[in-house]
Amino acid sequence: MAGAAVTLAAFGAAVPSDAAPSGAATRAATPQAVPAPPTGWSTVFSDDFGGSAGTGVSRSTWLYDTGTGYPGGAGNWGTGEVETMTDSTSNVYQDGSGHLVIKPLNNNGSWTSGRIETQRTDLAAPAGGQLEVTASIKQPNPANGLGYWPAFWMLGAAARPVGATNWPSIGEIDVMEDVNALSKEAGTFHCGVDPGGPCNETNGLGSGLQSCSGCQTGYHTYSVIIDRTNTSAEQIRWYLDGTNFYTVNESQVGTSTWQNAVDHGFFIILNVAMGGGFPNGVCGCGSPSGSTSSGAGMSVDYVAAYSTASGTPPGGGGGTGAYSTIQAEGYSAASGVATETTTDTGGGQDVGWIANGDWARYDGVDFGSTAATQFRARVASGAGAGVSGLVEVRLDSRSASPVGSFAIGNTGGWQSWETVPANIAGVTGTHTVYLTFTSGQPADFVNLNWFTFGH
Incomplete structure (x- = not known):
């Protein structure tokens, strides 16, 4: 999301996982509890958005991004999107039924929307272990979705102190992106240098848009697992409702680039952008049109992160x-x-x-x-x-x-x-x-x- 992220062709084949993500089969019509962690894992972060109707998110848990870019960072969030992000409950609110809603609004031709980040930046896969980051989300369902860009993604911790001016070397993992209300989704990994480099920036290494039937009318689970159990052959795997549809391996980008982009803490981001590089790459539209529908929200049932405990394998004796x-x-x-x-x-x-x-x-x-x-x-x-x-x-x-x-x-x-x-x-x-x-x-x-x- 921090880059243009125009990823229209798959770069690699999926690799089966030994264990499907937690909550893999969830398609919640009503609010669901945050799933228990997989066996042998621990919950390291979660939010089920159980606040009162019309309230904002907890500011001790989430950080609101406002305006059109990070202070000192690239304009229009580095992607050419056209909305202004706010902390207004018109754009970001809990619905009182266990959901977070991020809703873009057209105000006489000027779009506002919402973007929130976890306060925590230490969500990491330990050496020898794994990190799963997952969310149950219903994508926006506008009558005319031209320019809509919902996303659930992660940035490396080192981005925050410098307004992401060190992107993409510090790593970006896009767990879910869709554009133009196509009822599709894409997973993408950004790393290295821009332009070009081992991650083919600014596009990144991505799955391309995959079919996501019913993703605009119901809740589906979008997950990513950072797997460091083999520290010389680490990988990232993407899942839709528990099915692994894309994998990136350390060997594709080289050890040094991988370590700079992956082997550290991340923070999670939820947002709905309007216009920008990804929609433009799909349909040739740099911005939403005058007929784009206003007010179609992305609804999030829960967000969670799970980790294998300290990366220590079973059978250890403590210490x-x-x-x-x-x-x-x-x-x-x-x-x-x-x-x-x-x-x-x-x-x-x-x-x-x-x-x-x-x-x-x-x-x-x-x-x-x-x-x-x-x-x-x-x-x-x-x-x-x-x-x-x-x-x-x-x-x-x-x-x-x-x-x-x-x-x-x-x-x-x-x-x-x-x-x-x-x-x-x-x-x-x-x-x-x-x-x-x-x-x-x-x-x-x-x-x-x-x-x-x-x-």
Whole structure:
């Protein structure tokens, strides 16, 4: 939605999922409770819009976007759409029957509508785990729908502080879009650079418009699953009423681009735009016409997000999950290092001033019963010419032989971050993990933000 998103041809075949999304068969004629999470998952966000008739959404849960763009961002929301977004209950309201309604209105030729975002920006698939984001929605059903553009989508967390001026590198996942009241829907992934790049921007990698029979007259579930259970072959899958209709794989765009676009927190957006790039791409109409119907609302029964718990596989014995993102500054003990504020995606702190002989210890790391064979770390280096070293993983003793390691040299600066993978000897059970740092030179050679393990 942040880009033109004109996606009229499929870019890949669907891949079956091991587990259908929660609430997959819901076609609610009356308000439905938020579905329970799939077995082994946890609910991390939900809203069933149970407020009184005519009230707005909870501002502690949702953020209203108003005007014609983010402050400091592109005009017309970066897509050429023509409406002005408001926080008026004429445009965004709960209907008193368990639904959110976002309704575009024509005011003497000037359109208003609504756009809301979750306050939370941390909806993420943990390393080794999955995130499902789903909603039950009835699309607008205008008599003349020329220019209507309803959407349910997600932007990477790093978009918010800068008005999405870093789009599309921070990632956009369009769970559902339709245009011109065609009773269709499309799923799209945006990444990399604009124009062009591995995601074919500004179009993105998309399913194209798929038939969505009855989607304007009844509630259907639209879902996406970010699957990081195989950390070297991650994927995103799109579902309509539980049927997987489109999949994008990490290998299609490359590891670095994928990690920048996917492996972090997101926020959810619900809106109805009028005109813009997508409608224009479908029908050649840049804007709604004078005969476009006013006041046809998109109705949302519920929105929810579910996650596999900390990315830890079944059979573990507690402690820190090896397959979660382990923050470097969360060490139990360390020597020779210090923490500092990082400018890496997600913010927080990193561990810096790391040189030969330094180490950090992490207690109670649970690898479960299936052997971990991969190690990944988020590192940066501004080391001088000829200065490099090893990041090593040892178990239960600093003097134990490393189970894996990788070499790191200058990455372009002490805050120029890269995610570096390495193989490790198969590890199961719960261990004390030592990260040790070895170099042939005495100078600092690496900063560390986080690390994780995988199968």
